[in-house]
Amino acid sequence: MIQRWTQSCDNDIYEKDSIITYVSMTERLSNNNFFIDKTPHIIVNQSICSGCEQRTCIHACPAELFVELHDGSIGFNYEQCLECGTCLILCSKDGALTWNYPNDGRGVSYRYG
Amino acid sequence: MSTLYDVVVVGAGPAGSAAAITAARGGSKVALIERGIYPGAKSVYGGVMYLKVLDRIVPTWREEIPFERWITKRHTMVLDGSTSVTVSYHDDGWGRHPYNGVTCLRSNFDSWFASKAQLEGVDLITATTVVDVKFHSGSNPSVMGVTLSNSDQTVGCRSVVLAEGALSPLADRLGLSSPSKNHHLTLGVKEVLKLDPSTIDERFGVPHDQGVDIEILGGLSPLVGGGFLYTNRDTVSVGVIISLESLKHHQVRAEYALEQIKHHPSIEPFIKDSMQVEYLAHLIPEGGWRDRGTLMKQGVYVTGEAASSTLALGIWLEGINYAIEMGAIAGEHATRYSEGKYGDEASRQYEDDIKRSFVGKNLKKLRFAPEVVLSNPIQRTLPILLNKTASSIFTVTDPLPKSGLIKTLYRAIKEANVAVVPTIKALLKTFWSFK
Ligand SMILES: Cc1cc2nc3c(=O)[nH]c(=O)nc-3n(C[C@H](O)[C@H](O)[C@H](O)COP(=O)(O)OP(=O)(O)OC[C@H]3O[C@@H](n4cnc5c(N)ncnc54)[C@H](O)[C@@H]3O)c2cc1C
Ligand code: SF4
Ligand code: SF4
Numbered sequence: 001m002i003q004r005w006t007q008s009c010d011n012d013i014y015e016k017d018s019i020i021t022y023v024s025m026t027e028r029l030s031n032n033n034f035f036i037d038k039t040p041h042i043i044v045n046q047s048i049c050s051g052c053e054q055r056t057c058i059h060a061c062p063a064e065l066f067v068e069l070h071d072g073s074i075g076f077n078y079e080q081c082l083e084c085g086t087c088l089i090l091c092s093k094d095g096a097l098t099w100n101y102p103n104d105g106r107g108v109s110y111r112y113g
Numbered sequence: 114m115s116t117l118y119d120v121v122v123v124g125a126g127p128a129g130s131a132a133a134i135t136a137a138r139g140g141s142k143v144a145l146i147e148r149g150i151y152p153g154a155k156s157v158y159g160g161v162m163y164l165k166v167l168d169r170i171v172p173t174w175r176e177e178i179p180f181e182r183w184i185t186k187r188h189t190m191v192l193d194g195s196t197s198v199t200v201s202y203h204d205d206g207w208g209r210h211p212y213n214g215v216t217c218l219r220s221n222f223d224s225w226f227a228s229k230a231q232l233e234g235v236d237l238i239t240a241t242t243v244v245d246v247k248f249h250s251g252s253n254p255s256v257m258g259v260t261l262s263n264s265d266q267t268v269g270c271r272s273v274v275l276a277e278g279a280l281s282p283l284a285d286r287l288g289l290s291s292p293s294k295n296h297h298l299t300l301g302v303k304e305v306l307k308l309d310p311s312t313i314d315e316r317f318g319v320p321h322d323q324g325v326d327i328e329i330l331g332g333l334s335p336l337v338g339g340g341f342l343y344t345n346r347d348t349v350s351v352g353v354i355i356s357l358e359s360l361k362h363h364q365v366r367a368e369y370a371l372e373q374i375k376h377h378p379s380i381e382p383f384i385k386d387s388m389q390v391e392y393l394a395h396l397i398p399e400g401g402w403r404d405r406g407t408l409m410k411q412g413v414y415v416t417g418e419a420a421s422s423t424l425a426l427g428i429w430l431e432g433i434n435y436a437i438e439m440g441a442i443a444g445e446h447a448t449r450y451s452e453g454k455y456g457d458e459a460s461r462q463y464e465d466d467i468k469r470s471f472v473g474k475n476l477k478k479l480r481f482a483p484e485v486v487l488s489n490p491i492q493r494t495l496p497i498l499l500n501k502t503a504s505s506i507f508t509v510t511d512p513l514p515k516s517g518l519i520k521t522l523y524r525a526i527k528e529a530n531v532a533v534v535p536t537i538k539a540l541l542k543t544f545w546s547f548k
Contacts, residue, residue: 025368028304028392035150059364060357062302062394083155084394085280086300090361101282103262105150105240112305112348112391113156113219 025064029080037106040078041099042087048096049074056090057097082108118144118236118270119451120444121259123243123283125152127433128417128440129276130226134170135441136274137233139448144268145227145235146261148242153223157301157395159430160343160350161214161326162222166434166471170441171229175212179221181345182324183207184214186317190379192332193500197379208323216324216345222433246273246287248411256412271451272412274443276436279396281419289407289415297400297483299338299425300360302367303352304375306387310347316383317344328428331496332377333370335363337487339428340374342383351375351384354397354428356487367394397432399425399483402476408467409460412450416443424475426482426547439472481546490539494531501525 044066049055050073057066057074063082067075088099101107120136122129125147133145149155161184167174185207190199207213231237242262248254258267275284279298284290310321317325329340337359343350353371360367374380397418398404404421408414416422417436424431446463449455455462467473485491502525505516516524526533 023372023389028368028389031390032392054361056361056364059366060300060360062300062367063392064366064368082392082394084157084300085396086357086360086394088280089295089298089396090357099282101148101242103242105148105154107155109150109154110156110391110393111220112350113153113158113223113393 029063032080033109033111034080035106035109036079037102037104041102041107042076042078042081043098044074044076045096045098046073048093052093052096054092056092057087060086060090062086080108117258117268118142120144120272120274120447121146121243121268121270122274122276122444123259124148124276124278124417124419125227125230125237125239126156126223126276126278126417126436127226128419128422128436128443129274130223130230131170131437131440132274132276132414132416132444132447133227133230133235134233135444136448137230137235139445141448141451143230143235144238144270145230146238146241146243146259147227148240150240151220151224152227152237152239153218153220156219156223157303157393158219158432159301159303159341159352159354160216160345162217162433163214163431164434164437165211166437170437171226175210177225178215178217179225181216181218182319182322183212184216184326185319185323186325187214188325188327189330190327191330191496191499192374192377192379193496195378196500196504197377198499198503199379208320214326216326216343216350218345243283246283246413254411272414272447274414274416274440274447275419276417276440276443277419279398279418281415284406284415284419287410287413289410289413290419291400291404291406291421294398294400294404294406294421296358297398297404297421298357299354299397299399300357300367300394301352301354301397302371302394303350303392304371304389305345305348305350305391305393306384307348307390308384308387313344313347313349319344321346329374329380330428331492332374334493336360336365336367336370337492338370339486340371341428342380348390349384349387351380352393354430357396397423397425397430399423401425401483402473402480405467407460409446409463412447412459414443414447414450414463416440422472422476424479426479426486428486435472435476438470439467442466442470479547485539485543485546488539490536491543494529494536494539497529498525498531498536501528
């Protein structure tokens with residue numbers, strides 16, 4: 001599936017608008033090998049997230065695994081996690097994420113690297 | 114519980130396998146524990162290695178490594194809008210012994226390197242995550258062993274090498290990581306794209322066993338970082354490296370920046386009609402020497418990227434060679450420690466040996482360079498200035514008369530709307546930081 005998205009880039013020097021044909025994340029991740037663990041290796045603590053305004057995880061996760069649900073809570077899908085750790089480093093609230101590597105070789109398994 | 118191993122190495126990346134090899138050669142019984150189902154299953158990097166460092170560890174590497182292409186062309190491409198200025202260097206000699214850079218896939222390379230450790234008698238244990246390090250209690254609280262995700266028993270050992278990579282939860286937990294490490298992280302996202310080998314030869318202008326390395330500056334605005342495009346045999350690697358600070362600040366997705374680079378008119382012709390076969394992401398600690406943290410404590414040696422070993426000049430990365438050298442030194446020290454040959458001076462001796470190696474020397478010498486490469490003048494001003502200047506030099510203006518170089522520069526500066534003095538200062542600073 002191909003989507004179109006528009007992004008406006010603004011900075012202090014010049015402005016431009018670019019329209020780029022963009023592959024959906026679902027398609028982008030569909031070629032990766034994942035051995036899915038039965039239990040999630042990252043756990044989101046909703047009661048801490050409910051007090052978070054930045055919601056950095058949503059924009060920062062390169063696999064787009066965090067979403068804001070209608071009720072304002074955070075939806076998270078651990079299954080296609082790339083185990084990069086960006087969410088852990090950039091999350092602004094202590095204790096919101098319990099972050100571990102998956103066990104027993106589970107999780108992403110790169111064929112190229 | 115009896116001691117099973119002299120040395121346990123955590124992580125079979127380049128640093129870990131190098132450590133396992135030198136520890137085994139020093140006479141230790143070594144376990145090399147890797148959380149991926151094979152070494153390389155969790156590994157992500159850009160794509161070019163500089164392996165002369167292996168001459169002392171695996172002298173036959175040139176005949177053995179599972180390589181893709183020997184790099185004979187290096188380009189640095191500076192993007193702005195829909196234009197680019199490129200500096201290229203071509204060296205046909207790099208395609209022959211003793212070679213320079215080489216593209217290798219990590220799944221192949223890490224497995225090959227770990228197999229070299231196995232040949233030295235190292236026990237390679239895969240699909241197993243080390244979850245904790247245990248210490249003896251009492252007056253001499255040195256390391257006792259490690260615990261694994263898939264068993265409640267402790268694997269006993271006398272020394273541990275932590276080669277767990279950029280994200281280092283174990284070193285963090287033991288209080289060994291530098292507190293500033295997380296402030297100097299960049300995120301790399303990359304795609305592997307499939308193309309016919311002959312198409313790659315044609316598009317990049319190289320014979321089948323030679324390859325091209327393109328580093329990219331600019332074109333990511335508003336994010337801060339750089340990009341790369343490397344040729345493998347029948348795939349190319351294209352990616353961006355973005356400072357986490359800017360990712361947090363601008364709330365623009367890293368994968369959008371990747372898409373921006375892929376669609377730049379100077380990049381797109383290289384990769385068009387390719388098929389994406391993998392999408393990867395990984396962090397890079399760019400703090401270098403400042404962020405090495407505590408390198409050794411109670412028999413636990415931290416090495417490789419867990420100790421910020423990478424020489425990261427923003428977009429020019431040398432990580433594999435630095436991780437191998439630092440890992441090799443850690444393995445030698447861990448062996449001596451496990452034999453009880455060290456007293457209180459163990460930690461200082463490891464640090465001194467790192468300092469004396471090219472790892473310590475280069476990281477120290479270039480310690481200000483990453484900041485400069487990621488600074489505003491280099492990220493924003495330089496690409497605009499270079500491109501505007503090149504455009505006015507190369508665009509024929511008939512019937513208007515040509516303007517001289519000074520006037521061209523002056524106009525570029527005005528058009529780029531940059532402050533002259535800070536820019537000149539920044540360029541001098543850049544020069545200074547690489548001196
Ligand atoms: C996007 C990107 C581009 C790069 N480009 C280049 C480049 O072109 N050239 C270059 O030379 N360098 C490059 N680098 C840097 C290079 O990848 C690193 O310097 C190098 O991988 C560091 O090696 P390491 O052995 O220290 O860590 P890693 O390679 O990260 O290896 C760590 C290993 O430990 C394992 N592990 C971690 N924790 C545990 C645990 N608890 N239990 C068991 N196993 C564990 C991991 O699975 C992994 O195999 C790049 C990095 C990135 C992210
Ligand atoms: S995970 Fe962290 S950044 Fe994301 S919503 Fe929760 S507290 Fe905020
Ligand atoms: S580790 Fe990386 S890929 Fe996984 S959820 Fe966090 S940010 Fe996303």
